[in-house]
Amino acid sequence: MTADDSELKELRASVREFMEAKSPEEAVRKLMESEPHFDTEVWAQAADQLRLPGLAIPEEYGGDGFGLVELGVVLEEMGRALFCAPFFATVLLAAQALLASGDKEACARHLPGIAAGRTTATLAVAEDNGSWDPALITVRALPDGNGGWRLKGRKCFVIDGTTADLVLVVARTVAGPSLFAVDRSATGLSAEPLETLDATRAMARLTFDSVSATLVGADGAGGRIMARVLDIASVGLAAEQAGGARRCLETSAEYARVRHQFGRPIGSFQAVKHKCADMLVQVELAEASAREAARLATEDAPDFPVAAAVAHACCSRAYMVAAMENIHVHGGIGFTWEHPAHLYFRRAKSSQLLFGGPAVYHERLLDRLGI
Amino acid sequence: MEPDDMQDFAAEARRFLDAHAAKAPDRTAVTWGEGDDSMAYFSSLPPEEEAEQVRRAREWQRIRHGHGFGWITGPPEYGGRGLTAVHDLLYDAVESEYDVPDTGVLGVVGLGMIGPTILAHAQPHIKDRWLPAMYRGDAIACQLFSEPGAGSDLASVATRAVREGEDWVLNGQKVWTSVAHHSEIGLALTRTNPGAPKHRGITAFLVPMDAPGVEVRPLRQMTGGADFNEVFLTDVRVPDDHRLGEVDGGWTVALTTLMNERNTVGSEGAGPVAAALSPDHLSALMRATWTWDDRALRGRLAELLVDAMATGYLNDRARRTLRAGIAPGPERSVAKLMYGQNLTRAAHFVSECLGPRIIADTGRWGTYAWSELLLATPALRILGGTEEIMKNILAERVLGLPKEPVTTMAKEVRS
Numbered sequence: 001m002t003a004d005d006s007e008l009k010e011l012r013a014s015v016r017e018f019m020e021a022k023s024p025e026e027a028v029r030k031l032m033e034s035e036p037h038f039d040t041e042v043w044a045q046a047a048d049q050l051r052l053p054g055l056a057i058p059e060e061y062g063g064d065g066f067g068l069v070e071l072g073v074v075l076e077e078m079g080r081a082l083f084c085a086p087f088f089a090t091v092l093l094a095a096q097a098l099l100a101s102g103d104k105e106a107c108a109r110h111l112p113g114i115a116a117g118r119t120t121a122t123l124a125v126a127e128d129n130g131s132w133d134p135a136l137i138t139v140r141a142l143p144d145g146n147g148g149w150r151l152k153g154r155k156c157f158v159i160d161g162t163t164a165d166l167v168l169v170v171a172r173t174v175a176g177p178s179l180f181a182v183d184r185s186a187t188g189l190s191a192e193p194l195e196t197l198d199a200t201r202a203m204a205r206l207t208f209d210s211v212s213a214t215l216v217g218a219d220g221a222g223g224r225i226m227a228r229v230l231d232i233a234s235v236g237l238a239a240e241q242a243g244g245a246r247r248c249l250e251t252s253a254e255y256a257r258v259r260h261q262f263g264r265p266i267g268s269f270q271a272v273k274h275k276c277a278d279m280l281v282q283v284e285l286a287e288a289s290a291r292e293a294a295r296l297a298t299e300d301a302p303d304f305p306v307a308a309a310v311a312h313a314c315c316s317r318a319y320m321v322a323a324m325e326n327i328h329v330h331g332g333i334g335f336t337w338e339h340p341a342h343l344y345f346r347r348a349k350s351s352q353l354l355f356g357g358p359a360v361y362h363e364r365l366l367d368r369l370g371i
Numbered sequence: 372m373e374p375d376d377m378q379d380f381a382a383e384a385r386r387f388l389d390a391h392a393a394k395a396p397d398r399t400a401v402t403w404g405e406g407d408d409s410m411a412y413f414s415s416l417p418p419e420e421e422a423e424q425v426r427r428a429r430e431w432q433r434i435r436h437g438h439g440f441g442w443i444t445g446p447p448e449y450g451g452r453g454l455t456a457v458h459d460l461l462y463d464a465v466e467s468e469y470d471v472p473d474t475g476v477l478g479v480v481g482l483g484m485i486g487p488t489i490l491a492h493a494q495p496h497i498k499d500r501w502l503p504a505m506y507r508g509d510a511i512a513c514q515l516f517s518e519p520g521a522g523s524d525l526a527s528v529a530t531r532a533v534r535e536g537e538d539w540v541l542n543g544q545k546v547w548t549s550v551a552h553h554s555e556i557g558l559a560l561t562r563t564n565p566g567a568p569k570h571r572g573i574t575a576f577l578v579p580m581d582a583p584g585v586e587v588r589p590l591r592q593m594t595g596g597a598d599f600n601e602v603f604l605t606d607v608r609v610p611d612d613h614r615l616g617e618v619d620g621g622w623t624v625a626l627t628t629l630m631n632e633r634n635t636v637g638s639e640g641a642g643p644v645a646a647a648l649s650p651d652h653l654s655a656l657m658r659a660t661w662t663w664d665d666r667a668l669r670g671r672l673a674e675l676l677v678d679a680m681a682t683g684y685l686n687d688r689a690r691r692t693l694r695a696g697i698a699p700g701p702e703r704s705v706a707k708l709m710y711g712q713n714l715t716r717a718a719h720f721v722s723e724c725l726g727p728r729i730i731a732d733t734g735r736w737g738t739y740a741w742s743e744l745l746l747a748t749p750a751l752r753i754l755g756g757t758e759e760i761m762k763n764i765l766a767e768r769v770l771g772l773p774k775e776p777v778t779t780m781a782k783e784v785r786s
């Protein structure tokens with residue numbers, strides 16, 4: 001299903017209204033210092049009132065069957081508001097991994113709960129060095145002799161790793177990287193919260209001590225699944241980044257209009273004016289690349305992987321620039337804890353590096369272009 | 372070759388330091404995984420530890436002063452040594468080989484900026500009262516310049532000082548005041564003549580920070596710590612003899628401080644700064660993160676080092692000019708500008724080598740610790756004059772380019 005422009009507008013308006021009501025700055029600040037880092041009641045409301053978790057899940061699994069375009073709108077709004085919720089890990093990482101696996105049984109088992117907002121989930125890929133490269137995975141999966149598997153090893157930087165009900169894990173078998181489903185309550189699974197640069201996105205280290213797991217998709221299909229998930233997730237992340245960058249730009253421009261120094265608004269100094277215009281250029285490119293990549297995804301266009309790589313790099317840069325300059329335009333006040341500018345700076349840096357960072361995603365882009 | 376007396380002076384400094392301190396570990400030549408990996412540019416210590424650090428800073432300054440190295444260029448009548456700026460530089464170079472307490476809390480603002488201003492503009496008995504105390508480490512000084520409405524445009528300070536007999540009564544609010552919470556005195560800019568053009572109605576006062584009506588409230592920075600403060604002045608009485616310079620002539624006083632500020636801020640530091648710009652440290656980091664042969668990152672590193680090293684050469688040349696007795700001019704803003712940019716680039720370069728390792732603390736040495744420097748970098752482009760203000764100084768005062776057109780109301784104010 002695809003929403004038309006006016007439906008997208010409506011979706012954006014209702015999500016923004018929800019964010020303004022449920023995720024104002026005070027709420028974000030409170031949640032980033034509490035455990036868990038999200039409000040279960042607000043999460044339930046997002047599911048019941050707006051049906052957000054199920055938005056991009058196929059109807060056969062209890063969702064509304066929309067795609068990345070609609071998901072992008074939601075993520076832009078969540079990024080603007082720094083919404084603290086298990087949305088990113090559950091809907092963008094875990095649900096997309098299940099779908100990419102083509103494993104109908106696993107989808108039927110897990111997606112309806114995710115779509116309804118009853119199940120939260122995450123995807124554990126990176127290990128101590130933070131890389132998402134399947135070739136560097138060391139967590140092992142061994143057959144348990146009864147058709148099941150046992151996982152051994154450690155995952156790191158797992159988003160919502162201490163709270164997710166379902167953990168999808170990329171582990172190595174004889175056949176290669178493969179995807180597994182692990183229940184939060186499985187014996188031998190322990191989760192340790194990590195201190196994070198961006199406290200609005202909780203992360204954890206997971207230890208698997210011979211944990212019982214179910215194979216998702218074919219044995220050895222992990223690499224292919226991961227490539228697909230990374231494309232989709234980086235476009236989703238790009239949308240979130242574009243939303244955050246837009247918010248930084250708006251805040252800066254607003255401040256430049258009202259802050260006076262030397263008897264005039266600072267926005268009337270060409271240096272500040274051009275800085276804001278430079279931010280605008282970045283934000284426009286970011287939005288275009290994120291939205292266009294999402295559109296190509298829904299069309300299953302062959303250009304999608306390239307567009308995804310462009311969106312990932314472009315939005316990472318744009319958000320970082322916007323978040324840095326937002327502090328600078330605010331001067332001293334932008335450097336205080338009380339001002340929200342640093343929350344965006346932290347999110348921008350953290351997002352820029354989430355899937356490996358510029359060195360990695362630049363290479364992915366060139367690779368896809370055959371360079 | 373330095374003249375003989377210089378060699379004697381350096382030898383004397385070495386004897387003193389040998390007796391009072393250990394040789395410093397070189398923070399630029401790192402053994403990966405060993406030692407302290409803290410990269411905090413601003414203090415983020417819990418209050419008790421911070422108080423202990425301040426105590427150690429004061430004590431080291433006292434020892435240094437007791438042996439004639441506390442105020443090398445200062446006039447002997449105020450406890451100084453009466454030597455030249457070259458001796459001062461020489462001592463700094465020798466001391467940097469030793470592991471001595473960090474005296475930044477005293478040095479950066481107080482001894483670096485406020486001390487010279489007091490020396491140049493205060494009345495003799497005020498110099499007697501405060502200069503020896505400051506250079507002995509007993510009195511920490513802060514700069515009460517910025518206000519909520521007066522940052523880049525410092526001449527628009529609104530804190531009022533009204534004369535009452537032999538006293539002045541101060542009312543207003545200061546902000547971003549570094550180290551005010553540790554300070555005994557503050558140099559305040561106040562408005563004494565609201566009718567006069569902005570630059571001509573300002574008077575400078577030395578305010579004892581324990582005077583009734585002075586209230587210091589910590590401001591938390593985005594790094595999490597609280598190095599700076601808001602300072603509220605409510606009916607604070609300051610005797611007229613605490614005035615620096617002429618009534619309504621405070622702008623000249625402010626310029627002395629600001630000139631010294633640019634010199635202080637633009638010079639290289641030890642600790643995290645040295646580590647972040649050190650080829651050894653950065654190459655060790657690249658080895659540890661398996662980015663050693665990443666061509667893109669190597670290119671970035673080279674560019675970063677070109678700028679950092681060229682800035683070092685610029686500073687070396689400025690020091691040589693200083694030795695020749697020539698005061699640095701507005702071109703020093705280049706160093707201030709580059710200092711902030713070099714460190715900012717270094718922090719972002721490092722974060723790209725580390726990748727996700729800088730976004731969550733896995734406990735691994737030398738990884739997440741860099742986030743402390745990263746979070747400090749936005750301040751380096753703001754404090755002591757923003758990048759735009761530095762560029763305006765270079766364009767207008769060095770290159771003589773015309774100022775941006777201003778409204779008639781603001782015109783006289785910017786002259």
Ligand SMILES: Cc1cc2nc3c(=O)[nH]c(=O)nc-3n(C[C@H](O)[C@H](O)[C@H](O)COP(=O)(O)OP(=O)(O)OC[C@H]3O[C@@H](n4cnc5c(N)ncnc54)[C@H](O)[C@@H]3O)c2cc1C
Pocket residue numbers: 259261262266269270271272328329330331332333335480513514515516517519520521522523524546547548549550599750753754755756757758759760763
């Ligand atoms: C960590 C830290 C420590 C500090 N310590 C002290 C201290 O100890 N004592 C003290 O007095 N102050 C201190 N300051 C204050 C500092 O000097 C001011 O923050 C700084 O001068 C900028 O002023 P502002 O914050 O009001 O920003 P503004 O002046 O409001 O500037 C906002 C933006 O507008 C731009 N802008 C302003 N005017 C112009 C122009 N003419 N042309 C082009 N662009 C312009 C600026 O570059 C900036 O990007 C500190 C600041 C920081 C961040």
